[in-house]
Amino acid sequence: MTTKQIEVSILGQSYRLACSPETEAALLEAVARVDAEMTKIRSNSNVRGQDRIAVMAALSLASELLQLQSSVRHGESFPAEEIRRTMAQMNKQLDAVIEQYSAQ
Template sequence: MTTKQIEVSILGVPYRLACSPETEGALLEAVARVDAEMSKIRNSSNVRGTDRIAVMAALSLASELLKLQSSVRHGEAFPAEEIRRTMHQMNEQLGTVIQQYSM
């Protein structure tokens, strides 16, 4: 697996990150989400200091993740990628069955 270096900025601070070409898009999306959360906290609260803002953003994002995981466990949210994978497998199986009976 090849890795590449990308330059990103979070709350105005530049970072150099390593990633594979396949994960670059997801990493850039995560960087944008973290930057947005940290900017929101900096602009809407009395929290000062990048380290404190980062901790508050991490807590906010972790809380969001836990809520999403809980709703998936309770059937309130649908894991889209798993559904796509299952649909693809079902289509392949149907294609095989149709092919067997059309000969």
Template sequence: MTTKQIEVSILGQPYRLACSPETEAALLEAVARVDSEMTKIRTHSSVRGQDRIAVMAALSLASELLKLQESIRHGEAFPAEEIRRTMRQMNEQLNAVIEQHGMQ
């Protein structure tokens, strides 16, 4: 697996990150999400200092993740891959019924 270096900026600070070409898009999306959350906290709160802003952003993002995981456990939200798998199974079942009744 090849690794590449990318330059990003979070809250105006440059960072050099290593990633594989396959994960670069996801990493850039994560960087954008973290930068957005930190910018929001800096703009809309009295929290000062990048370390404190980073901790508050981490707590906010972790809280979002925990809420999503809880929703998934209670059947209120479904991960995309589970939806795709269910759709494939439904299509296979429909095709089987269509073939069984000679409707093709």
């Protein structure tokens, strides 16, 4: 697996990260999410110091993850692949109906 170095910025500080080309987009999305969470905490609270802001952001994101995992276990959320399959099936049904009415 080939790795590459990318430079990102989180809360105004640069970081050099290694990733594969296949995971770069997901990593950049994660960086943007962490940066947004840390920026929100810095703006909306009295927490100061990047280490404390990072811990608060980690706790917030972990809490979101745990809530999502719990809702998936309890059937309140659907996995993405199941949603894609359902949408594809619905699109096929719609195409069939449209084709049926177009033929008339």
